[in-house]
Amino acid sequence: MYSYTKNQVLQHLRIKIIKREDRKNIAQWAYKKFLERIKDMNPEFEQLLIDLSCMQDQIISYEQLEDRLDNFYMGDDFLYDRLEFAKDLRRQVQKRVDTYFIAQWAGGFHFELDHDLMLSDVADRLAIMCCDECFDYSYEELNKIVDQLIAGEDVTL
Helix, strand or coil, X not given: CCCEEHHHHHHHHHHHHHCCCCHHHHHHHHHHHHHCCEECCCHHHHHHHXXXXXXXXXXXXXXXXXXXXXXXXXXXXXXXXHHHHHHHHHHHHHCCCCHHXXXXXXXXXXXXXXXXXXHHHHHHHHHHHHCCHHHCCCHHHHHHHHHHHHHCCCCCC
């Protein structure tokens, strides 16, 4: 039985980078994921986890990590759909992640959601929350967005 899908691992990694989690912790986490059975793991994804697990001995900036992750997305046939987006957003809302970090996370999808204009619009509107508190959505509103995405409805913001 698989513990995670590749998409879930990539999204967890994106959140860790956005939160500027300690790079040694990211390296240890990547090594654990490498050892687990990841659904749809391919050689490129395996190499990404190996590289990340080795970085504790190297100095790699968060910008380099973001670039590496972006390059991985660009080179893969990865499609982040409404359901995956909704599940990841729900996890963040349940944990009461600061809306600034939710905004940064959502903003990271600008180019990856071209296949779904409505989802791209949702991500862009959530990303605006980092500009000023007046743009923040409440956790209740964020949960409503999640529910609409999961139900396959158009999201009303």
